[in-house]
Amino acid sequence: MEFDYIIVGAGSAGCVLANRLSANPDVSVCLLEAGPEDRSPLIHAPAGIAAILPSRHVNWAFDTVPQAGLGGRIGYQPRGKTLGGSSSINGMIYxxxxxSDFDDWAALGNEGWSxxxxxxxxxxxxxxxxxxCDFHGGSGELFVGQVEAHxxxxxxxxxxxxxxxxxxxxxxxxxxxxxxxYDVTIRDGRRWSTATAFLKPVRQRPNLTVLTGAHAxxxxxxxxxxTGVQAQVKGRRLELRARKEVLLSAGAFGSPQLLMLSGIGPEAELKPHGIAVRHELPGVGQNLQDHPDVVLCYKSHDTSLMGYSLGGSLKMGAALTxxxxxxxxxxxxxxxxxxxFLKTCAVLPRPDVQLHSVFSIIDDHNRTLHWGHGFSCHVCVLRPKSIGSVGLRSADPVAAPRIDPNFLGHDDDVNTLLKGYRMAQEIVEQAPMARFGLKDMYSDGLYRDEQLIELLRRRADSIYHPVGTCKMGHDEHAVVDSRLRVRxxxxxxxxDASIMPTLVGGNTNAASIMIGERAAExxxxx
Incomplete structure (x- = not known):
């Protein structure tokens, strides 16, 4: 099987690449996706995220190594495993x-990224x-709208x-x-993933081959x-040849893992697993950055908030109808x-924390369920100083990678998260929220900094924005150049998001789509 371009990963960037490159009828494109087709109704109904998030349904559901900054807890890293990748299981926030995040990339010497x-x-x-308008497009494939807010x-x-x-x-x-x-990638009550936006309309192009169940x-x-990619495709090992280029869009965990499995990466990471070093590249898997996040959870008597109760079940039935x-x-x-988006100090040049309000109790990635109804508020640190890494657990391509975000490893991240937590508490305590009769589930009676810091270490985890593990740049730990070519x-x-040298201040799906657009050209x- 031979193609001009082979794309590994049908996620936020990969679907864009497949669309743009196959627009030229004179080239052939093969798109590989380890997961299944995106047929699950839980993908397309926006609220289905509540069921996908804690499960292994179209979800890699990775675990981290124990996190010292989180009291030794193992963190959770859901990632999309289907057409659309994480754009098919994310919170749909655009x-x-x-x-200034992109100007920072340019200031690091990455020409063309301001x-x-x-x-x-x-x-x-x-x-x-x-x-x-000056800031928005009106005729692209990715619909960006707003929902009828609760x-x-x-x-x-x-x-x-x-x-x-x-x-x-x-x-x-x-x-x-x-x-x-928030603006969201939801259209007419359905998730608008990159598979829906970019792949589905061009799926019948004769020069585009999409292989699902294809694990590179x-x-x-x-x-x-x-020269190509070796992949297991529904139980068969295939060698697919690329006449022009191989494009890795497997994400901040998958792309560095695949490079290392191919012998491209730090010798110290490869040799213990018996992988011959084909090209020493010490930055592969380094520079992992992710937004540490903590959720304030509140119980409520108001059954208009989502939850589990007899009355809530009746309302859910009506909502489904x-x-x-x-x-x-x-x-x-x-x-x-x-x-x-808030500044924890007025003199800061840009916001350093982000809040997400949720009209339901979201506890431990929705893996811990509570009887009753409630409200949640996420608080995350936008530019953490704690840097982690991705490595190999074994030479088995099917094995999960070793993920170490190093959450709250830097004291500045702890202090910023603490300030953001108090700001979120202050907002929830304002009069407009009083009608819901909210009762704090975890921090009630905790007032001192040391009490709240201990709580943060017990409850913080990812808000699903890992980046940086194949970073773009020119220093010795850069993996790709400013045109995303592996050095x-x-x-x-x-x-994909792994090329970001620094983490953007916000949700990462939109920037990953932009990276796909930039690279396709x-x-x-x-």
Whole structure:
């Protein structure tokens, strides 16, 4: 089997690559996805995230190594395992990051990655509900809208205003700071994943081959030239050849793992597993960055909030009937409809914490369920100083990678999360939230910093934004150059969130799509 381009991973960037490259009828493109087709109704009903998140359904459901900063706990890292990748199981929030994040990338020597450089590629993908303007696209494949917000979402936003924060109508517009409703990748009550937006409309192109159940085992090399991919495809081992390029879009965990399995990476990581070093590249798997997050959980007497009770079951039945009839109601929502970008110190140049309000109790990634109804508020540190890594557990391509985010390993992250926690508490205590009769489930009676820090270490974990493990740059730990070519290997690029040299201030799906857009243009020009 021979193609011009082989793309490994049909996620946020991979689906964009498949769409853009196959638009040229003179080239052939093969897209490999380890997971199944995205047929599960839990993917397409936005509220289905509540069931997918804690399960292994279309979800890699990785575990971390024990985290010293979290009191030795093992963290949880859900990632999408289906067409659309993590865009098929994420919270559907469309945030690009702060404009300065991309200027930071350019300042590190990555030409073509400033905010002015990347904004056209964000706009190219986007069909924003506001229409086209200087900041938004109006005719792209990715629908970006807003849901009919729950009363608790409106109350949270008003509470934020009463706490002294300004109302922001567009977190991806002129300024990010403030409190408001999130834009989401939901259209007519259905999740708008990258598979739905970019892959489904072009699936019948004769020059595009999509293989599901295709687990890539290694990149095939001839000296320092990538020539293809070895993969297990539904029980058969195949060697797929690439005439032009191999493009890794397997994510912040999958891409470095595949490079290391192929003999590309740090010798100290490869040799213990009996993997011959084909190309020493010490930065592979290093520089893992993720947003540490803690959730404030509240019980409530208000059954309009989602939860488990006899009355709630009746309401859920009515909500399901409404959703099936009209694609409206709470099941058409991502639950995390509102939030905020805030500065923990007024003199900071940009927000350093992000909040997500949720009209339900979300505890331990929804793996711990509580009887009754309630409300949650996520707090995450936007630019953590704690840096982790990804490595190999074994040479078995099917084995999960070794993931060490090093959460709360730096004291500054602990202090920022503590300040953000207190700010979220202050918002929830404002008058607009009083109607829900919220009762704090975990921090009631905890007032001293040391008490709350101990709580944070017991409860913090990922909010699912890992990046940086094949970072772009020019230093000795850079894995790809500014055009995402793997340093020292011809015909091989990495195109996904792993190339981010630093973590953006916000949810990472939109930036991953932009990376796919940016790379597709360079690949086509090569």
């Amino acid at each position: 945030i690009r990051g702060h404009r 905010f002015a450089d990347v904004l056209p590629y964000f706009r190219r993908s986007e069909m924003n509900h506001r229409g086209a 009363a608790a979402t409106h109350a949270f936003i008003e509470a934020g205003r009463q706490a002294g924060y300004r109302y922001n109508t567009d977190f991806n517009g002129v300024d990010q700071e403030g409190v408001g409703q 085992e290694r990149v095939l090399l001839s000296g320092k030239q990538a 409404r959703y099936l009839a009209s694609r409206r109601g709470p099941l058409a929502s991502n639950f995390a409809e509102g939030g905020a 020292g290997i011809e015909g091989l690029r990495v195109v 360079w690949v086509a020009q090569a």
